[in-house]
Amino acid sequence: MRLRLMEATVDSLVELGWAGTTTTVVSRRAGVSRGAQLHHFPSKQALVVAAVEHLTDRRRDDMRRHAESLPEHDRIRGVLEILAAQFVSPVFFAALELWVAARTDADLRESVAPLERRIGRETHAYAVELLDIDESRGDNRQLVQATLDLVRGLGLAASLSDDAARRSTVLDSWAAVLERELDQS
Amino acid sequence: MRLRLMEATVDSLVELGWAGTTTTVVSRRAGVSRGAQLHHFPSKQALVVAAVEHLTDRRRDDMRRHAESLPEHDRIRGVLEILAAQFVSPVFFAALELWVAARTDADLRESVAPLERRIGRETHAYAVELLDIDESRGDNRQLVQATLDLVRGLGLAASLSDDAARRSTVLDSWAAVLERELDQS
Numbered sequence: 001m002r003l004r005l006m007e008a009t010v011d012s013l014v015e016l017g018w019a020g021t022t023t024t025v026v027s028r029r030a031g032v033s034r035g036a037q038l039h040h041f042p043s044k045q046a047l048v049v050a051a052v053e054h055l056t057d058r059r060r061d062d063m064r065r066h067a068e069s070l071p072e073h074d075r076i077r078g079v080l081e082i083l084a085a086q087f088v089s090p091v092f093f094a095a096l097e098l099w100v101a102a103r104t105d106a107d108l109r110e111s112v113a114p115l116e117r118r119i120g121r122e123t124h125a126y127a128v129e130l131l132d133i134d135e136s137r138g139d140n141r142q143l144v145q146a147t148l149d150l151v152r153g154l155g156l157a158a159s160l161s162d163d164a165a166r167r168s169t170v171l172d173s174w175a176a177v178l179e180r181e182l183d184q185s
Numbered sequence: 186m187r188l189r190l191m192e193a194t195v196d197s198l199v200e201l202g203w204a205g206t207t208t209t210v211v212s213r214r215a216g217v218s219r220g221a222q223l224h225h226f227p228s229k230q231a232l233v234v235a236a237v238e239h240l241t242d243r244r245r246d247d248m249r250r251h252a253e254s255l256p257e258h259d260r261i262r263g264v265l266e267i268l269a270a271q272f273v274s275p276v277f278f279a280a281l282e283l284w285v286a287a288r289t290d291a292d293l294r295e296s297v298a299p300l301e302r303r304i305g306r307e308t309h310a311y312a313v314e315l316l317d318i319d320e321s322r323g324d325n326r327q328l329v330q331a332t333l334d335l336v337r338g339l340g341l342a343a344s345l346s347d348d349a350a351r352r353s354t355v356l357d358s359w360a361a362v363l364e365r366e367l368d369q370s
Contacts, residue, residue, distance in 0.1 A: 152342065
């Protein structure tokens with residue numbers, strides 16, 4: 001039931017945005033009584049933060065499975081595809097609603113800022129692992145950070161219109177840059 | 186009076202977010218009567234779209250003045266600083282509120298999507314001009330696009346916490362990459 005509530009929350013954020021996502025809408029979508037919902041999550045804030053956290057973690061597990069089938073040839077381009085896919089996924093658009101709402105809501109920011117930092121750290125560690133590089137060499141650390149800022153920017157660009165063709169050429173070019181610039185020895 | 190209304194709109198979006206920005210709040214902040222406000226902008230949508238458009242254009246004029254004092258030495262790093270500054274400015278956070286609201290509001294998206302494309306095109310042309318490169322050479326066009334996606338991602342990261350130190354090291358490293366990768370001959 002917790003899971004159903006969290007999935008309904010992310011769906012609602014994606015479709016209706018922050019303002020349209022109320023606990024009433026979510027409990028109806030999840031087919032859960034108001035009482036049961038309040039038992040699991042006492043407020044909209046608790047519900048949304050838990051939902052974004054849980055589904056981001058789950059999505060990372062999914063990516064881990066994709067990563068198992070990365071080709072040896074053009075591995076970097078494959079990694080970029082996996083990373084970029086995270087930032088055009090429903091859970092990213094749900095998180096975007098939460099991040100933006102938290103910018104102007106001090107209460108919400110208090111629970112969202114540590115979550116955003118944790119997700120950032122974990123995504124960074126995951127990118128290093130996928131790229132199979134030593135972070136302490138050369139500018140590798142900064143290049144991974146730049147890569148994640150890039151795919152975050154691409155995600156934001158994709159939020160208003162289908163940007164897939166442009167995204168693909170940008171990632172092709174970025175992969176070639178990383179191929180040359182990462183210290184992979 | 187139009188200008189005062191548009192400035193109050195951007196200030197309100199930055200401080201109160203999309204939901205907190207009502208035509209009543211804006212006319213009070215601007216010290217303009219409701220009637221006069223409705224005369225200039227018949228709806229919240231008209232007001233916000235006009236405000237983000239006008240202030241983005243004006244901000245670009247400001248940047249143009251900064252660009253005049255770019256040093257010959259380390260010019261690329263200076264350009265990145267100017268571009269990144271646009272994406273951590275109040276008008277970017279105001280635009281972010283508008284973009285995110287438009288994602289789940291089809292009516293709003295109809296007026297916002299062309300605006301977002303126009304701003305994107307103009308920022309791209311401006312970046313090419315600042316970098317003083319020929320876009321048709323090598324991967325220059327993709328590198329400029331990637332740079333703008335990168336600074337957009339950095340802007341989003343800056344919306345929740347002060348990210349200036351990290352941003353600075355990412356931009357240092359990216360400037361060195363562009364120095365090597367751009368076809369500047």
